[in-house]
Structures are given as C-alpha cells and as structure tokens.
Amino acid sequence: MTDQVKLSQYSAILLENARHYGVTDEDVLTAIRTGDLAALSQAEREHYTYEAFLSYAKEHGEELERAVQEGYRITFNTNNGLKNWIAITFDLKPGIDFNAAEGLVDGLILTGEQAEKLRKSLASNWHIADEIDTADGHKELTLRLRGM
Template sequence: MSTEIKLSQSTAIRLEQARGKGMSDAEILRAIQAKDVAAFDAVSEEDYKYDEFFSYADEHGENLEAAVQEGYRITFNTRGGLGIWIEKAFGLQPERDFTVGEGVVTGLKLKPEQAEVLAKRLASNWVITDSRDVPEGQELILKLRALV
C-alpha cells in the first residue's frame, strides 16, 4: 500500500458492520461504485444506518473503494467507538469477550490474523501494550497512547 487509507471511526464501523452481517467485499464495492445506499438496507441498524455514508466519505475525502480493497487505518478511536469497532469487525461482545475500561481494553482474545488486522486498523492514539499466546490465538491489552 503506497499511501495509507484513512477512515473515520464511524465509517470504519459501518464498513465492518456490513462485512459482519454477510456482505462480501465485492457487494460492498458494487454499492460504493454505484453510491447505492439501499444496498446496505439489509445490514443497517438503528444506531448505524448508511444514509450519510457516501456524503460523509465524499466530504471528508475518504476513499471507500480503496479502503475495501487495500485496507485502512482509523483516524481516531474513542474508547466506546473502539469497543463497537471490535464488536463489528470480529463478532465479539463487550463484557463477554473483552472489557473496555477508562483508556484500556483488556481480555481481547483474537486469532493471529485478526490481531494483525487490529494492528493495521487501530488509530494511532491507541497502542497494543501486551500480547500473550492463548489457545484462541493471542490475548491483547490495548491502551490509550497517552497512558503508556
């Protein structure tokens, strides 16, 4: 990847929500290329609709097509937003599969390939401070960079 593709937390959550609810990257790309909001109707949730998905991306210079094809990094993660993104990206449940605290995420168990995706997507205001091998793959601790 020659230049890193940046997405807002909100856009990244919606992209991972679509993937998590069964839309293939090819289907997502077709919807993006056609700017077809209706294509996301089946994966839309009350709190995460796609009404302004394209206009927000256009207004903020987010290259959705490249983000799907090449990957992306989130520009900034709030603690709550990071928990939601983890939930959408990996199908995990907060408080059951991991804990989001004040400036820290603990108990996050990911397969090695998921941990690699997390490391590439995580906004620079968060860091992976600890990783240990567990039967599921890796157990990670994430912290706000300011607290490290």
C-alpha cells in the same frame, strides 16, 4: 508503495457493520461505485444507517474503495468507538469476550489474522500494550490509550 487508507471511526464501523451482516465486499464496492445503497440496507440497525455513508466519506476525502480492497487505519478511536469496532469486526461481546474501560481494552483474545487486522486498523492514539501467545495459538491483547 501507496499510503495506507485513513478512515474515520464512523466510516470504519459502518463498513465492518455491513460485513458483519453479510454484505460482501463486492456489494459494498458496487454501492460505492454506483451510489446505490440497496445492498447495504440489510446491515441497517438503530445506530447504523447508510444514508450519509458515501456523502460523509466524499466530504472528508475518504477513499472507501481502497479501504475495502486494501484495508485501512482509523484516524482516531474513542473508547466507545473502539469497543464497538472490536465487537462488530470480530463478532465479540464487550464485558463477556473482552473488557473495555476508560483508556483500556483487555482480555481481548483474537486469532493471529484478527490481531493483524487490529494492528493495521487501530488509530495511532491507541497502542497494543501487551500481547501474549495463548496455548491454543491465539493472541491475548491489551490495548491502551496513549498517554495513560
């Protein structure tokens, strides 16, 4: 068994942003293997550019290819970073679909599969403080910053 891939919050958000805007995992893998970022250009937005995506990952020893194929754990989540990662990854709107405050995310309703992805990806400085099964088979989650 191999260790779980660790990704910075920066790389995780860029990866999920690409997926959110329709870039397939195969296209992401091709970009990683060839260095040709053209396929990622459709996901570029004001704060999400891919110019440094591969060089940042290489410089920080991130295994992007394995992260795409096997999943990953974020090394550290900031409040805003976690809020943005949740919004992009699960196509949710902060303040509407979930609440995010200092050291707290609540009212987050996910499918079982989404909850599992969150559980596997969430940085260790956060934890799932509460999980309630909803009547329609979803999970309502409360996340807290450790130590708060």
